[in-house]
Amino acid sequence: MKANKEYILEMLKASKRLDGRALDEMRPIKIEIGISENAEGSARVTIGDTVVLAGVKMATAEPYSDSPDKGVMTTSAEFMPCASHKFEGGRPGEVEVELARVVDRGIRGSECLDFEKLCITPGEKVWLSFLDILVLDHDGNLIDAAGIAAAAAFLDAKFPALDSEGKVDRSVPLTDKKLPMAGIPLAITVRKINGVLMLDTTEAEEEAVGARVTITTKDNGNITSIQMGGIGGFTDAEISEAAKITEKTAKKLRDGAFKKAF
Amino acid sequence: MKANKEYILEMLKASKRLDGRALDEMRPIKIEIGISENAEGSARVTIGDTVVLAGVKMATAEPYSDSPDKGVMTTSAEFMPCASHKFEGGRPGEVEVELARVVDRGIRGSECLDFEKLCITPGEKVWLSFLDILVLDHDGNLIDAAGIAAAAAFLDAKFPALDSEGKVDRSVPLTDKKLPMAGIPLAITVRKINGVLMLDTTEAEEEAVGARVTITTKDNGNITSIQMGGIGGFTDAEISEAAKITEKTAKKLRDGAFKKAF
Amino acid sequence: MKANKEYILEMLKASKRLDGRALDEMRPIKIEIGISENAEGSARVTIGDTVVLAGVKMATAEPYSDSPDKGVMTTSAEFMPCASHKFEGGRPGEVEVELARVVDRGIRGSECLDFEKLCITPGEKVWLSFLDILVLDHDGNLIDAAGIAAAAAFLDAKFPALDSEGKVDRSVPLTDKKLPMAGIPLAITVRKINGVLMLDTTEAEEEAVGARVTITTKDNGNITSIQMGGIGGFTDAEISEAAKITEKTAKKLRDGAFKKAF
């Protein structure tokens, strides 16, 4: 690993990457939707050798007392033991929690998912949507893969039927009604390794450590969430630069991989 | 332990056991019922130096929505630290979980406990029965001891009184009404060590490892649950043979130790 | 530590303490109340270098079925990692649990807090008071510091307002109505180290081990809780002596530090 790390850093001085990509070039991305019959919406996202599943399940619940006319969303992330021999650093629990919270905030902040349309009876009953993210294979850039999978699962999702008593009826198929997801919030991560900004790092590149900043943008280019992490700092100019790169990259994904999948 | 293990295996080649028993011979079994004043039903079962307690407690609860007219049963098993210096293998939690689930399935599958008679008001209130199994001393053959104790505790159990509001009333004695337990489901375990099938193994014999198969039969001889475990395999002929042995042994127990206790 | 310990024991033979105090002399005590704007009542208690916070929060809840006209109290204690490099002995969880339970029982037994006045609608709704104790800096004598802080926090506490639906209304300030706390239950601990009884031990003195007995008295001098702990025993005469000392010390505190704070 050590040797590998030093070699990666050496190459980066010349703006080169092990797999020959440009610094702002993503690996091939595949978005498969509807991969689980038992989910209301689901997606499998492959970026290089990174594989992430996301699924949306719906249930009914009481609304929170401070937002009686809004539905509820809850997000979990789990690293499968199969995904990797080790993890990014820190205790594994921490990494999963951060991953879930960054994806969650990106969607929530974007207001793409219309929580008011997830209300059934104000003050009494609302839709509760569970977003579950599962990392099956970890070759770097998990946040972006998870964010793409989450957005795709929500775009794929349809409401289940309610029976005469207003309970979710699992004995009939899902309805044709799509979840109220307007737009595609996308989290894109820029890493800075040895003074160089780059996109879509592999696990080996992330081993070489460095700081990262993840910026979620929505369709109009506005920023809906930022998360810095990793070891190291950015200048404010680098942050501004990262904001430009992530907006551009998200737009490319919306026009490319997402168009293809939907 | 090693020496002991090899000695046991050596003897088994000649169909002999350390304590002189025949291969299909159980150690002396004692069933004591009503051992706890605070339980609705209870039993202490002693097989050789193995001691297991079982107790049944009743409470009221809402029925599950998919079986509104049926009571509910839940089973736990705990190994007391006093029971042994170590356990069968695997993490202790696993062994307890398997023990509880095998006993639970044996009773449930037998339909000896009539869940419909545990209904109080359909869709609203049913009896919830807690079966707790506690291993006090572990000298082998825990599943059989636990299963016998569980059956005896249910046969011993009486309903508690309900007050005018329909709540369990602990200020008066139990009623005279027995729990609806028709028949005696019994789990009997056959172990295969070094190619030999045997009953009621001691801890030392179980140390010599080998596969086991536990078969629960009800009064008419039908099988209501099977669980294989341990390390090793059976031929299908051996499985058939085990089914015969366990049916016969269960019958003997019903006519012997159970007759004596009740 | 060893050297320190032996030196402390040596001095105690001559009834002397490291910091020059008399055996029955407390370190300077400071009680600050109202230290948290978000608590209904709060206090910071400093005894020498020991610092403990206590806070009271109120919520509404259903009463227990066996006391439909009484409010409910629940007490937690937590050792902040900042408080010490290590703890009194035993697993840390144990020490926290004992601390919380001793303080809780002292208040409960004293009947200073009038639980019947914490009833809102009999059988339906009562006040639930959370007492939280936090050890910020541990230089010995935690039980006394915690007990003083708890009493002060309750004496400081005011009811929050209820809205028209009977829910706690956090959008308005607390009411002027004080919690029904009549009197000051105080837990005072006597330690016996090398045959000598002493008050208000420092962490270094407690390192020298020995038995302790904590006696809670209320304003009229009656005992409302006793807890022995630590390593060692007392004669019954020593227990009687400890009861006298603790009553006297509690009285002094009521007339001194508490008068000053309120």
Place this chain on the structure above:
Amino acid sequence: MSEKKSGKRPDGRAYNDMRPVKMQVGVLKHANGSAYVEFGKTHVYASVHGPKKVHPRHMEDGEKAILRCRYNMIPFSVNDRKRPGYDRRSVEIAKVISEALQPMVFLEEFPKSAIDIDLEITQADAGTRVAALTAASLALADAGIPMRDLVAAVAAGRANGEILLDLTKEEEDAKDAVDMPVAMTHRDNKVMLLQMDGDMSREDLNQMLIVAKEGCAELAKMQKAALREKYKVE
């Protein structure tokens, strides 16, 4: 496999037909071995990590490797979302799968080490434990861990009075349903896993063992083919 009767099961299968089976080896890049298996709508990923150091140390065995197994249904694998975390059914299934596989592996060649098997049910429609065990066997082989034999596993059962192979969830819902997961070794049909819930005669047991043996033999062929598929190119 014996001749098929006319299929009269809801999905048109004969009594001794498997659902459509799919097996793929080496599907995950960061495991030492992996496999993906479908039994109809039941989907499983299996992966193997190890032999590797044991954490925590005191679980280490000085004479052989320990084989540990996790069985997990992902939250959206079932109709009502399954909460992540500890559940007793999964603990029990992991235990019986682990015990079924231990005699297959030359554990004594790797003292003081651990072999971890992770089984992720991504979609569940009955038969998850047998699909998982079939996949685990493939993943161990893919990891290059020396094995005495492979196991194949399938459920036999009964629904509406018929002895059947590889029940679906729909069939398991019959009033008289019996479900009997069985695992057998490739070479000599040794039963390595056997569980049953329901109410049946000894005659039923013997019939189901026959049907299960046929099913396992068929699966064994597919397992070998899946392994060849992976290794033919490399």
Place this chain on the structure above:
Amino acid sequence: MSEKKSGKRPDGRAYNDMRPVKMQVGVLKHANGSAYVEFGKTHVYASVHGPKKVHPRHMEDGEKAILRCRYNMIPFSVNDRKRPGYDRRSVEIAKVISEALQPMVFLEEFPKSAIDIDLEITQADAGTRVAALTAASLALADAGIPMRDLVAAVAAGRANGEILLDLTKEEEDAKDAVDMPVAMTHRDNKVMLLQMDGDMSREDLNQMLIVAKEGCAELAKMQKAALREKYKVE
């Protein structure tokens, strides 16, 4: 024990009478030492394992054995089923029992080792912690662990204005009830455990200590007899 007054308690006992006490040593085969104790309807099994290696290692003390205690009420020991698992009352009781016993044992003879005491309350009717401590003391002796002295324990208390020995649950329910568990050493009546809940004067405290001392002395005789009983045959 002093002369008994005419018994006027619900069960006919005098103020300073114990409930019927039963003590048996060596009741469990797989513990190093064990005892079974009844105080009326309160039933306890105590067992001792050790001295043995410490897990986890970092709890080890290089200069003496650590003595650890578990106190557990089994689910059907009480009227409303007790959920298994962590509960704060049990943690506290285990702590005070452990502290009462530590000075009894020559812990310094077993550095780096652990002595584990397991206390299982199989039926509860007041006085569980004192019955448990009395049983624990016997189990330690049965395990052959060198001890400075034994302890006996009993609750003194007050109900309906009377100072009483060994209260039942019924008596504990009196409006003015005070419950004071006390443990004392056999030889010199050193108080090793003392707890109290209620509201009482210092005079009450002194009275209760006298009653408790008598009770402990009586129990000490029974403990010695129970140990002799076990060892007379062997």
Place this chain on the structure above:
Amino acid sequence: MSEKKSGKRPDGRAYNDMRPVKMQVGVLKHANGSAYVEFGKTHVYASVHGPKKVHPRHMEDGEKAILRCRYNMIPFSVNDRKRPGYDRRSVEIAKVISEALQPMVFLEEFPKSAIDIDLEITQADAGTRVAALTAASLALADAGIPMRDLVAAVAAGRANGEILLDLTKEEEDAKDAVDMPVAMTHRDNKVMLLQMDGDMSREDLNQMLIVAKEGCAELAKMQKAALREKYKVE
């Protein structure tokens, strides 16, 4: 800091004013280093223990110290009592604070050891994580741990169309509110922590970074003063 506009915020502050700040170093006696910081009604204790041995051992790093952080809101720090124990928000905040501080410390000077930072929020009114990080930086310095630089942290944000420094909870409740915690190094204004929630343009981001930089510079001066205050007498 640039010239203040007329204060038109609810508490009379200008857009780029901090709330009243209080900093005190060395407030806890049993920590290796400690600090107490107030940003208005947000109060934080920070303490540092270490470098010290690592428990559990397998987390040890042979080449450098590990820096661990706990962030905890005490139960009565907020309006509705917060249950003690694990919560995901705290886990995430501890992680980002820890990552912001790691590059500050010469961790490589203390291989195989741990530096533990404990952050206790005793009263919360927005900006808890930045107040905590500012305090943590002081506590590390107070503990005498060799550092490359210190960090100061403050939130920039937007409420009711205005870019603001150091929002209160009241301001955070605005419909268009954006909250952006930022940490910067003293010497070269390197951004070490950056988070954001809301909906804003890239222009807003740049504006907020400018405001945050001013705030951090002001806080840096106060941090230096607080450290001098502690060490001038000693």
